[in-house]
Amino acid sequence: MDVVRETNLGIGKLRRGKVRDCYQLDGHILLVATDRISAFDVVMPNGIPNKGKVLSRLSKFWFDKTSHIVDNHVVTTEVEEIIERIPELADKEKLLRGRTTLGRLAQPIAVECVVRGYLAGSAWTEYREKGTVAEVEMPEGMLRSQKFDTLLFTPATKAESGHDENISIGRMKAMIGRGLAEQMIEASLKLYNFASDYAATRGMLIADTKFEFGLLDGKLILIDEILTPDSSRFWLGENYKPGEDQQGFDKQPLRNWLQKLTDQGKWDKNPPGPELPEDVITYMSNLYKSVYKLLTGEDIA
Ligand SMILES: Nc1ncnc2c1ncn2[C@@H]1O[C@H](COP(=O)(O)OP(=O)(O)OP(=O)(O)O)[C@@H](O)[C@H]1O
Ligand SMILES: [Mg+2]
Incomplete structure (x- = not known):
């Protein structure tokens, strides 16, 4: 399983958000959703398999469905089209596929x-x-x-x-x-x-x-x-049960695990984040995959 934590495409002006690597080009922005995960505003050292693809493809899914309500930045998420427009990326096809959005650069x-x-x-x-x-x-x-x-x-x-x-x-x-x-x-x-x-x-x-x-x-x-x-x-x-905490598809299980570390005095919520155990990584990966399947009816990978 390929996990992408960081990209270095060598194009445009790079700004790394917590999750996305953003390459600013003339009039466009190339957003690469990596597999990074953050909690308590700290980016963890491990990637979550398939997370970037879920974020990128689910966003595209909703952008398509909602464009009659409000226009969005998407130009294309097709890697072939991206490479056609930015030939320097020709050898990055595998890395970018399924996790990349070429958008119109907005303020x-x-x-x-x-x-x-x-x-x-x-x-x-x-x-x-x-x-x-x-x-x-x-x-x-x-x-x-x-x-x-x-x-x-x-x-x-x-x-x-x-x-x-x-x-x-x-x-x-x-x-x-x-x-x-x-x-x-x-x-x-x-x-x-x-x-x-x-x-x-x-x-x-x-x-x-x-x-x-x-x-x-x-x-x-x-x-x-x-x-x-x-x-x-x-x-x-x-x-769904009002009156209770709901088990959702968000980062709560990761936060709970981290909070336990903090309570034990093993992490103070400042960078660097602690190395995540395999079971937490797998659990989170499955959570992202399952919400994609539930909402779209399709498998991510
Ligand atoms: N079409 C666009 N034009 C300009 N900026 C964009 C566009 N789409 C997304 N962005 C910016 O790209 C960044 C996406 O990266 P990411 O979500 O990983 O950052 P973040 O950690 O949430 O934010 P930040 O690092 O700014 O606190 C955000 O800062 C977002 O505002
Ligand atoms: Mg963001």
């Missing part, structure tokens, strides 16, 4: 658009402590994982530390302008509704998800990845 908007359908994750933690979600008062007595009566839109910015920081919708409007903010909110809610209707036909719930937008020639487009297990919390409908 990323520094506000992440989080849509929440269910009370989970950091929203649950905040609610339990303060009765609020993203500082907005919520009804009393809500259960863990309970469905919200109306969708919540909880924007966030990337703070200096790289950690996400919730901001209010008012702050979002002040930062990027009211018109643009309203467009992003409307598009995000429509995307969530469309995707959760589709997911329901596959027996899945989308507890929450995050979108990133960019501007291209003054127009709003979707960029990065969408509706993947890294950006979303997927639950199995048949196992």
Whole structure:
């Protein structure tokens, strides 16, 4: 099994995100989804087999399905076409296949658009402590994982530390302008509704998800990845039980394993991350593969 942790394509300007290697070209961006995995904002030393392919192909799957709602950055994910456009990549076909997106280079908007359908994750933690979600008062007595009566839109910015920081919708409007903010909110809610209707036909719930937008020639487009297990919390409908923590398809099992190490004083949540044991790697790989199969009906590899 080939695991890709890092690429060096020798083209354009390289910027490594936590997961994607991004090559900035003239007017385009080549995004290579590696098999890197991060938790607590630290990239782990091991790759997760098939993870990059799941993220890349699942994003493409959703971009195709949602382009009637909002335009997206995808030019192509076909490696042959990518090589035709960038001949320097001719000998990288095997490396790039299934994990690469050629996108239109946009100006990323520094506000992440989080849509929440269910009370989970950091929203649950905040609610339990303060009765609020993203500082907005919520009804009393809500259960863990309970469905919200109306969708919540909880924007966030990337703070200096790289950690996400919730901001209010008012702050979002002040930062990027009211018109643009309203467009992003409307598009995000429509995307969530469309995707959760589709997911329901596959027996899945989308507890929450995050979108990133960019501007291209003054127009709003979707960029990065969408509706993947890294950006979303997927639950199995048949196992859904309000009042309990749901076993999802996200990085929680990895976080739990890491938290145990931290509790034992063996890791302080600073880089470098600890070497992951084989069973954790296999478990996570299977999780990514199974969510792809559940949502698309197809095998990843
Ligand atoms: N079409 C696009 N135009 C410009 N930038 C893009 C586009 N698509 C994605 N990006 C940027 O590429 C990066 C993707 O890499 P990745 O998701 O691994 O980074 P990250 O770790 O989430 O983010 P960061 O490193 O910025 O904190 C993000 O910074 C994203 O904003
Ligand atoms: Mg990202």
